[in-house]
Amino acid sequence: MKHPQLRGIDPDGANASSISELLQHQQDAARIEQIQAETLRDAADELCLQASKPVGFQATSEQQSAISGIAAFCRQSGVGTFASFNGPAGSGKSTTSRLIRESLINAGYTVGLCAPTHKACQVLADACKVNKSETATFASLLGLREKKTKDEVDFVPQPGSKPRLDENDIWLADEASMMHPKLLKYIEEAADFWTKIIFIGDQAQLSPVKFGRVSPALRCTPRFDLTKVMRHDGAVLDAATAIRQTTGSKWRIPFTKSIIGDSSSIFTYADKKEWQHAFLEMAAEHHEKDDPDAFRVIAWTNDEVNRLNAGIRRHVYGRKAAPFLVGERVVTHSGVKASDDHTELIYGSSRELLIRHATPVEFLHPACTDGKPFLSWELITQTDDGEPPRKIRAIDPTHEGRMQVFLKQLREQAFENMQRGSGQHAWDDFWDLNDSFAQLQPYWCLTCHKAQGSQFRNVFIQGRDLDRAAGGANERRRLWYTAATRAQRAVHVIADPEVKL
Known part of the structure; x- marks a missing residue:
């Protein structure tokens, strides 16, 4: 959206009879132009803020600051291409992101939505109350495809595709904690002078694969942070917040008993056998209903993922089932x-x-x-x-x-x-x-890295696997926090009789 350039007008009746008067008139005209521009900016900010508030919604000071600050950033030219918007689970980040999008659209901008994976695109579409077809993955938006080798991740041009960043004035890029620095570099090269990109994410989640640090996308300035957890209506969010707030050599809280909440719950199981029986029965039940997002099992290693997937598939289809069956769901590796x-x-x-x-x-x-x-x-x-x-x-x-x-x-x-x-x-x-x-695999169990950006009603966490992850307490904390925040209704874990972390 281009804004009109306002020109200064000499006050009526002014007579530039001398050089000093002429200079004064020019200063007055410049001041009038400045006042007009400031008035328009203030009006635009107020319009964005008011348009973002649904009836009955009371934005916090942090949310108001993020909405108005991002609107101001998008309105200005010459201040850079990127900004970032951070917030932990329960801080209202998804709601605020939707309000930011709505306020920018009401102010006359075209706003696109993107995320790293198709699952993350669906979650973003649901949060913004739009169809998934209105979203795009990071790679497809840039005309790239991911290329994995044993030691690194890279992106290469996809034949017949080209960058599409110029399709919108502004892009909201969700789950940016997953964005690899190489992909950020490609975005920098593809973005034109007018495009604005707002990276949205949670710094407490896992870092990009093979990177080991918070994605630089979430460190872009200007940066707007939500720090206060607003929702305390469920055991899952309480547990995730407690995990995120652990420090030092402690990377998670102990799970010793089940906690049944109104909106979400934590279920503990006496041992691994009982825990496995629960998701095997859930797999059989929801397979009949074709309900793919009912649950997932989340582990750390590919070996554990393969072992658990093989066990679930054997339980659902039998030991003598063909390797690929009509009606079976699989995931591309x-x-x-x-x-x-x-x-x-x-x-x-x-x-x-x-x-x-x-x-x-x-x-x-x-x-x-x-x-x-x-x-x-x-x-x-x-x-x-x-x-x-x-x-x-x-x-x-x-x-x-x-x-x-x-x-x-x-x-x-x-x-x-x-x-x-x-x-x-x-x-x-x-x-x-x-x-x-x-390269295909069953869909029931996946690594924590691949689960990032997705949401499932029930999440079974293979805690013993996460607890032995390389990278020390910090990496294990991120694994547990990311796994727990994938659950919409319940987290299922093996009980800890006494945890020493």
Whole structure:
């Protein structure tokens, strides 16, 4: 939104009969212009603040400061592109974010919404009371896709896509604690002079993967903070706040008994067996109802995630079930390419898919030097976002080991070819085989990092796994806090008879 440039007007009847009078008239005109500009700014601030208040809503001083401060930042030019808005669970951050968006729209701006994952986009859309189609992931907004290697995370251009930051005057970027510094760099390069981006997040949550510190996105200035927890109506929020406020070598509170609250509860179980039985029964019940957000199990390591997912799947489908079944929900472990065109990215990582059709097929890849095809599955999958069904290919678990042998051979060959000066094309054969199969896993259990940004009614925390996380007390505190704040109704943990932290 462009604001009119006001020009100073000489007062009526002024007669510039001398140089001193002329200078005085010019000063008066400049002062009039300044007063007019200040009046418009004050009126705009008041309009933004009043428009952001629904009937009966009483904003706190912190919320009022954030709403008016962000409105003022967005109105000014030449003061930078980024601002940040921080707040812990229960501080009213989601409500304030919605009010900020509404006030900016009422002031004449176009405002976009973005978040790191599709699940986080859905949570943001719900908070702002809009359709998920009105949101975008960080990567898609920049025309990028995530590329993971063993040691680092990077982002590469997505063929056929380009940055879309210029589609709106302002972007509200939620769950910015997950934003990797590399992605922030791409945003800096893509944003034009007029675009404003407000990073929203919770500094107490987990840092970006492989980074280890609070995302620089949440340290951008001007910075607006909510510090006071406004809601004390549930056991989950009370526990999360207590975990966040632990200090020193203590990273969480003990869980010794169940606490049943009006809006949320903490359920404790005598031992691991009882805890596992609870989520196994919940998995069976809600599978029949096709209720995917009823619960999640959150752990720290991929090994524990795989172990728990295997146990849940066996309980739901039986020991002799095929590896992929019609009606089964799965999650992409990494980006999924089209089976017939590896330049086309069909799904990004952590996308939740419903299998519509599953057919076992043989697939002979040029890497199969023994002439024997891979046993694989041709799947027709669909998201819950209304996207059209897509065909993908997944390796049968019985041939996973064989595929890894060929990948190892191609990796070694690629290193040799690079030493001979083949450049990045030395890896073409490796990536061609790697991208031939989608990496999928059951959706019930996930790591704390992948759960970030999502919300589920029930969250089962594998506390023993979180308690042994690398990184010391600070990292474990962030893990526990992030896991607990994923729950909307209840947290389920194994009871601590006596905790020494």
